[in-house]
Amino acid sequence: MEIDHLIPEALGGLTEETNLWLACSLCNNHKGDRIVGLDPLSGEVVRLFNPRHQSWCDHFRWTESGDRIVGISPTGRASVVALNLNRPSLVHARRLWVAVGWHPPDD
Numbered sequence: 547m548e549i550d551h552l553i554p555e556a557l558g559g560l561t562e563e564t565n566l567w568l569a570c571s572l573c574n575n576h577k578g579d580r581i582v583g584l585d586p587l588s589g590e591v592v593r594l595f596n597p598r599h600q601s602w603c604d605h606f607r608w609t610e611s612g613d614r615i616v617g618i619s620p621t622g623r624a625s626v627v628a629l630n631l632n633r634p635s636l637v638h639a640r641r642l643w644v645a646v647g648w649h650p651p652d653d
């Protein structure tokens with residue numbers, strides 16, 4: 547895991563707890579210095595999910611099989627695309643976690 551600046555330093559984000567979050571290196575690399583992404587449904591540019599200020603359940607849900615994340619809001623959809631949250635390696639890992647009862651989380 548890496549420490550991600552939710553608002554990147556390049557955009558004036560501070561290195562303080564309220565602006566920091568743990569992310570795996572792949573997600574962090576996909577996010578890069580972005581705070582916005584394209585909602586694939588509307589084509590609009592929207593803010594990416596901010597786990598410090600937004601609730602996961604308001605923006606995402608798991609598929610029935612538990613192996614994919616579905617964006618249920620403009621922010622959720624844009625974040626799934628921007629961070630490539632359903633890349634094959636993650637889907638494969640989630641399938642293994644589902645098989646042993648570790649996933650998806652209860653809430």
Ligand SMILES: [Zn+2]
Nearest residue numbers: 569570572573
């Ligand atoms: Zn990740």
